[in-house]
Amino acid sequence: xxxxxxxxxxxxxxxxxxxxxxxxxxxxxxxxxxxxxxxxxxxxxxxxxxxxxxxxxxxxxxxxxxxxxxxxxxxxxxxxxxxxxxxxxxxxxxxxxxxxxxxxxxxxxxxxxxxxx
Numbered sequence: 486x487x488x489x490x491x492x493x494x495x496x497x498x499x500x501x502x503x504x505x506x507x508x509x510x511x512x513x514x515x516x517x518x519x520x521x522x523x524x525x526x527x528x529x530x531x532x533x534x535x536x537x538x539x540x541x542x543x544x545x546x547x548x549x550x551x552x553x554x555x556x557x558x559x560x561x562x563x564x565x566x567x568x569x570x571x572x573x574x575x576x577x578x579x580x581x582x583x584x585x586x587x588x589x590x591x592x593x594x595x596x597x598x599x600x601x602x
Contacts, residue, residue, distance in 0.1 A: 487546050490533045494553050497526035501560045508563050
């Protein structure tokens with residue numbers, strides 16, 4: 486059972502490594518497909534874990550699970566940064582579009598004084 490769980494952990498770590506590396510490098514990635522692969526791995530790990538006797542978990546498996554936890558956390562941080570950057574860029578684009586569509590009727594306020602553009 487432990488060997489099967491280790492193989493499942495290896496597959497999930499491969500998915501995480503691919504996604505994390507691509508995001509850090511700024512490469513385009515199909516986040517939908519990656520999300521599906523991570524969901525499949527989660528399902529697989531959940532099914533395997535149901536049949537696992539916690540009293541028989543070896544130190545080696547505990548180490549693998551700790552490593553997996555660290556890699557999941559690293560992936561979460563990189564995804565969070567990616568989402569924050571995406572949100573910031575979307576905000577910049579939105580503000581620029583609004584400014585470009587403005588006819589100047591309502592000017593910007595600078596130090597409490599309305600200034601027409």
